[in-house]
Amino acid sequence: MGDIRQWLADLVGERKVGRGTKAVIDAIIADPEDSAYASAQELARRAGVNAATVVRAAQLLGFSGWPDLSTEVRNRYLSSLTVERVYDLYSADDADPVGQTIGQDLRLLETMLTSLDTAAVRAASEVIRTSRRTVVFTTGTYAAPAQQLAHVGQMLGYDVMLQSGASTAMLNSARLLGEGDCFFTYSIWKTTSLVRELADVAKQRGATVVAIADRRSAVAELADVFIAVPSEGRSFVPSITCAVSVSQSILRLLADADRAATRARLRELDDLWERLGIVDDE
Incomplete structure (x- = not known):
């Protein structure tokens, strides 16, 4: 994987890295999957080393530990595959696709609950x-979580x-x-x-760039605020569940920033919905 090697x-x-760290890096390059x-x-x-060396190698590369680095490697590996290859990767499993998909989203949320940089979420808000x-x-x-962020915003x-x-x-x-x-x-x-x-x-013109990303992509590197979310689905498309959850958190923070103003705006919106007959209350 040339991309992972260069990255x-x-x-x-x-x-200069020690022999142990080099062995860990070489093992990742040799078989990123x-x-x-x-x-x-x-x-x-x-790699022929101990687990502590793996952790130290991850930290030397700028990650909190191996789980953080392995998520980055996994997302980079998956993003390098064709859509067909990703489909083949998961369709080979004969387990119930409904249970697999929901179970995977639950695991992603559990992972994000312990790894999310909540300060970055607050900064984005x-x-x-x-x-x-x-x-x-x-x-x-x-576009799905983006639509929610824009609409509710x-x-x-x-x-x-x-x-x-x-x-x-x-x-x-x-x-x-x-x-x-x-x-x-996103x-x-x-x-x-x-x-x-x-x-x-936009950044060259002075705008602040905020990115929700599943890896330290080129866009994430440009961002003034970067929020990392897991996205590995159980199909040929990534999961949007964690991105939606973070978007909803940002919206909640926006609402709570001035609760009196939020109540007034939502009250006005309710009145307009009723006056214009936009919402069907059957």
Whole structure:
């Protein structure tokens, strides 16, 4: 895996690493698929070191430990595969797909509950709260949590817009962002090069970039605020459950920032729904 080899080389940089750390890195490069799903003890056996060396190697590379690094390796490995290959990877299992899918989402939420950087979530909420406007840029599956963030953000009285359509429209929106604005994006699995380039355009113009991502992607590296979420599904598409949960947390923080104002805005919204007959209360 050339991408993983280069990524690990970039993390090491000019530093000299010990034999144990080098053995761990070489084991990951030699078989990123098995390494991505291995425990620290299993990887240690393959590398010919002990589990403590695996943990130290992960920390030297900038991660809290092996679980943090293995998640990054796994997401990078999966993002390098074709959609067909990912489907084949999971369809070989004859277990109940419904139970598998729901069970996997539960495991992802449990993982996120202990690994989520809640300070980053609060920082993302504060960026939206204090920005003149926020534009959420996304493509594909992740338009779902993006739509929720934009829609409910507007319900709360914030200027939050979604851009998930034509590339020219997305470019125009990014060009209009500047100091005091927020460029918000979801960078999961296979991120389009357009979103990455637009994030760079917006940042150069002074906008604050917030990214929800499943790995330290190019967009995540650009971000002023980065929120890592697990996304490995049990099918040929990633799970959006954790991204939705984080989006809902951001919205709750926005609502609670000024509860009196939130109550007033929601009361006004209820009145407008009733007056215009928008909501069917059967």
